[in-house]
Amino acid sequence: xxxxxxxxxxxxxxxxxxxxxxxxxxxxxxxxxxxxxxxxxxxxxxxxxxxxxxxxxxxxxxxxxxxxxxxxxxxxxxxxxxxxxxxxxxxxxxxxxxxxxxxxxxxxxxxxxxxxxxxxxxxxxxxxxxxxxxxxxxxxxxxxx
Amino acid sequence: xxxxxxxxxxxxxxxxxxxxxxxxxxxxxxxxxxxxxxxxxxxxxxxxxxxxxxxxxxxxxxxxxxxxxxxxxxxxxxxxxxxxxxxxxxxxxxxxxxxxxxxxxxxxxxxxxxxxxxxxxxxxxxxxxxxxxxxxxxxxxxxxxxxxxxxxx
Numbered sequence: 341x342x343x344x345x346x347x348x349x350x351x352x353x354x355x356x357x358x359x360x361x362x363x364x365x366x367x368x369x370x371x372x373x374x375x376x377x378x379x380x381x382x383x384x385x386x387x388x389x390x391x392x393x394x395x396x397x398x399x400x401x402x403x404x405x406x407x408x409x410x411x412x413x414x415x416x417x418x419x420x421x422x423x424x425x426x427x428x429x430x431x432x433x434x435x436x437x438x439x440x441x442x443x444x445x446x447x448x449x450x451x452x453x454x455x456x457x458x459x460x461x462x463x464x465x466x467x468x469x470x471x472x473x474x475x476x477x478x479x480x481x482x483x484x485x
Numbered sequence: 486x487x488x489x490x491x492x493x494x495x496x497x498x499x500x501x502x503x504x505x506x507x508x509x510x511x512x513x514x515x516x517x518x519x520x521x522x523x524x525x526x527x528x529x530x531x532x533x534x535x536x537x538x539x540x541x542x543x544x545x546x547x548x549x550x551x552x553x554x555x556x557x558x559x560x561x562x563x564x565x566x567x568x569x570x571x572x573x574x575x576x577x578x579x580x581x582x583x584x585x586x587x588x589x590x591x592x593x594x595x596x597x598x599x600x601x602x603x604x605x606x607x608x609x610x611x612x613x614x615x616x617x618x619x620x621x622x623x624x625x626x627x628x629x630x631x632x633x634x635x636x637x638x
Contacts, residue, residue: 348586349494437582439591441493441621446582446591476586
């Protein structure tokens with residue numbers, strides 16, 4: 341089981357950051373790597389169990405299922421149903437925690453998955469750096485640093 | 486039940502912050518409100534269940550028991566046993582989490598307690614400002630002093 345952990349600090353209150361990231365269909369509005377997204381079967385994007393079908397800017401198509409969403413603890417957990425990444429049992433969580441000192445937000449993005457051992461380092465680098473940290477960098481810009 | 490949560494970012498890796506916090510008797514060296522402190526019965530300060538007996542700078546005498554200590558999670562929790570101030574059922578939790586973006590530390594300090602009617606705001610202010618926020622500032626200052634000779638990182 342490979343594990344990815346990336347965390348950062350966003351210069352905005354956690355309720356404002358949450359408003360940006362809680363929409364399971366909202367990746368194109370804040371993540372620079374995502375071109376378009378839709379929720380299957382016309383379901384609302386905060387219905388646990390809904391599936392998002394989205395396309396990256398490089399053309400890759402990914403389907404992910406919402407496993408958990410908490411407006412109280414500010415986290416969102418999902419699994420990959422289909423992707424070209426070559427991973428199995430991929431489950432990820434995006435979590436926000438308030439930083440009371442300065443009204444900022446501590447943001448964590450974790451993933452666990454199975455893959456062939458020879459691909460593990462590359463996948464961890466791509467997911468952690470390419471997907472998660474680039475999302476954080478975009479949020480940091482959107483919230484002014 | 487009163488709940489307090491205070492959190493901050495320390496510009497140092499978790500291991501360096503944890504080195505301050507994991508010693509349950511170490512607060513006498515870094516917390517500005519704490520004077521002399523000893524672990525009772527000559528026990529080691531990382532023995533879960535040990536009791537620290539200490540004095541605040543204002544002379545008040547307190548005893549606290551270590552309830553949880555985890556080097557893996559970098560968490561600890563403790564409860565108050567004896568205190569001259571009206572803090573009842575006081576249980577506090579400290580946890581550190583790594584900020585991988587910049588190799589920093591997220592430090593959260595939270596507690597729950599009850600108090601006498603009318604004392605809520607005073608106790609809330611004392612714990613959050615004089616204990617938690619003052620503790621954040623003291624550790625931040627000591628880590629900054631310690632790294633200053635090496636220049637900016």
